[in-house]
Amino acid sequence: MGKPTGFMEYKREKGKEQSPINRIKNWNEYSSKLTDEALRKQGARCMDCGTPFCHMGIEIRNTTAGCPINNLIPEWNDLVYKGKWQEALERLQMTNNFPEFTGRVCPAPCEGSCTLAISDPAVSIKSIERTIIDKAFENGWVTPRIPNSRTGKKIAIIGSGPAGLASADDLNQAGHSVTVYERADRAGGLLMYGIPNMKLEKDIVERRVHLLQQEGIDFILNTEVGKDITAEELKSSYDAVILCIGAQKQRELHMDGSKSNGVHLAMDYLSSTTKSLLDSNFADGQFINTKGKDVIVIGGGDTGADCVATAIRQKCRSVVQFGKHPQLPNTRAEDNLWPTDPAVFKLEYAYEEASEQFGKDPREYLIQTTKIISDLEGNLKELHTVQMEKILGEDGFHYFKEIIGTEKVWSAQYLFVAIGFEGPEQTLADQFGVKIVNKKIAASTKDYATNVDGVFTAGDARKGQSLIVWAIKEGQDVAKKVDEYVMKQPVVL
Template structure:
């Protein structure tokens, strides 16, 4: 364990961050490292409890508890406390393909399940994880791992998000020849275009892609499987196909006036912004620009928060985020006990920035949009809303009721819809004859095999919209099943 009395001697130290009013003036990562000395103290807080719930990785009432990829957290916490960073990296890499991603953008359910969190702030697991992998790259400890031999088996992976990359990594290390197809111009999926640069700088994603290429994985970009390459061609040329296409079909707002100019889906906003930043540092003007405008984000989740942070960096005039649920409690509710992830009120990075700039948290709770109004030219002008009340019915289920007299008009020139995702896009699945159930590609967690021979699926496409750690876990698991499957097949001779 770390230091036996470390959790009593040392307080949790939050990771360093650039001041809100300073960081909104650029697109760099807002978080920074703690010193080695500070992190060693944070590692010392790990109790090495008898049953380390931090890496159990299960779902309780639909919420993740512990680390789904079963990171050996107490072990590398102990090594960090002792200053053995390289050994800590070796333990971390046993379970996690991409700690540089999870150490930045994972919501860290491991910390919610930390035994210390029963009565005190959790161990700073996420900050320690990020520093371990960053040190690995900085010190040259991470080098290409070239498979000694090749099996002659060829595998196609559709989609280069975390599930696709994890499965590609594991299958390549097993000696198979792996080709990853990506319809965008850069690999990484949502890691590249769905997560803003200030949360995950894209050179970090590109660094990992380059490493995977050096290890033997082929990436075919700007290629839409099903259009540029037929599904039949894939089945003919590859021993197995894995669909890691995500759950990218966004929910739309069904309301009169939703065709007004200025209403956009959140992912379209985030994607075009990041692409323009990378392509030309915004000189190409191929992005949605909210400078000097009133912005409303509909949807209370993380994607909505990213829209808030993006609009702030574009120098919007105002920004508000609408959520249909009440504000979360400051402490765990009775039905949200440890070791489940704490569903409590937090001032995330975007809200801290908005508060610093405008003097107010941008979130509005229990609010319902009733009407969208455009001007004579069809340009968005304003939104009409009403407050709601959440009521527990006699049947034990909650329902929402409008509160009379709470109507309000909000000026807006841009509205971004961030109300979640419906499920996987179905065009490719239809071509392959793959069954869709509840808007997800049907396959069990036992074998990840679809109803079509040799076609597997993993990640959000199979389980629905979820965390990056679940995507990596699914990629790891489908790789095991595909490895077993292709190992029984004869080698294809081209």
């Protein structure tokens, strides 16, 4: 602990951000890193706790507490304070395959579990993490790590999202020959097409993929397993197969009017926008364009917020986001105790931008859509809603009840549905013959093995929709189990 009184002397700072009114004019990342001196002070705020809850990485009541990949946070905080950046990088890389991703888009449950956060603003862990890795790339400290020898074992990974990339990285470093299959035209999975460019610029993803290729990993793109290559071919050609296919089946609205022109699933909107941006800077017109239109987003989560921010950049006429839950409290609720991640009200980037552009927060709480109305040509025209109240029933469960007299009609030409994901796509699971239980591929954390010999799974496909940092953890863990498995098997010729 380099500065015993640092947490008393310095206030929390996070990375600088473009002003909302300026950043909506472009698609670049809206946040940047702090100066070295500012980061030294933030590192000094870390108390190097005897029990560092920030890196414990567990779930309490389905809420993440601490860092799932067990980052050695106090260690690299102290090294940053002392100006030992390369040593800080070494500590960071011991636990995190891709700190340039988590340092940008992870919600940082580590900060919610920071001991300082019990009574004061947490240490700016996420900003420190991002700066360490960004400085490392800028200074050429990150170079290809070529395995000294190869085992002769071959492993196929289906899906190039964070779980797939993490498992590929670890298995390659173990000396195995790894091939990653991706049906999209670019590697990265949700990192590439699920997260908007203003949160994670895609050259950051491509830089890491290129590094993994230099280290010996093969990426086969534009290839859909079950269509371009069969599951049987993969099982017969590789010593093991890992399904890191995510939970890509989006939850749909099931009500009259949900098939109207202008109603889209959120990820279809986000992915088409990013692809068009990367392919042609929108010149190809192959995206859903909300310019001059009234937009409604149903779903109060991060994906819905990304839809809001995307529509604003496209110069929509208006945007509203519907959520079924009440507004979060400003401080922790009684059942949301430290060290779990605090479920408190925040003005995230998209809502800051909407407030600047339209003069109000776009979120509507405790609201239920009752009708979706289209015109005679089938184009979306309006949504009908009613306000709800959340009540506690005699059985101890909460219920939602309509409030009579709160009916309202909203004009809309576009509706984006962001109400979550139902699990992995059934077709690929059927191809491999793996069981799906509770809308997840059945496999335990004991061995990550499915019911099919030699076929493993990890990430959202196994765990369910979760955080990027949990996907990386899953990728790391499945890699260990697959390594143990293949080293007991004969070499496939």
